[in-house]
Amino acid sequence: MQLIDKALRFAARAHEGQYRKGTKTPYITHPVAVGMLLLKHGYSEELVAAGILHDTVEDTDATLEDIEKIFGRNVAEVVAGxxxxxxxxxxxxxxxxxxxxxxxxxxxxxxxxxxxxxxxIASIMDDVTQGGEEIWTRFNRGRDQQEWYYRSLIDSLGTQGTFPLLEELKTAVQTAFANT
Structure with missing residues (x-):
């Protein structure tokens, strides 16, 4: 748990002051939730840490070199990917x-x-339930393009075979876009 704790602290500092798109929800809730999903599915401490750090290089001043120096090459490679x-x-x-x-x-x-x-997609579904379909306007592309993206991701992620997280994603995407 030491690596996970270190990842939580690093991500919290890196994402400080950031919010989920179109909300007042602190951004750190997303990488923490990603890490919790991985933990729930029995993935290693290194992979849980990578999940917590997955957006730091893309969305903050943190670099892959920082990640590798602090968390090791394996975590950095997953974050890069x-x-x-x-x-x-x-x-x-x-x-x-x-x-x-x-x-x-x-x-x-x-x-x-x-x-x-x-x-x-779970966050989007919660927001749609509370705020209605106009939630889709907060994204660069609307509902139809988001549906294309998520369905394409499912196909892509399943190319090498299925796994429990992918099955959960399939169910969530089916539910989110059920009326199309």
């Missing part, structure tokens, strides 16, 4: 890259990416 390589690209290009990359990614990267997407 879960980070979009070029945020200057358009939404479609970034999402298509992620979909293609995950088809051949390691099981560890696929597990963290799946936990990330599972928590994201």
């Amino acid at each position: 879960c980070s979009e390589p070029d945020k200057s690209l358009g939404w479609e290009e970034r999402k298509e890259h992620t979909i293609e990359f995950l088809k051949t990614a390691s099981n560890e990267i696929r597990a963290v990416a799946c936990a990330d997407k599972l928590h994201n």
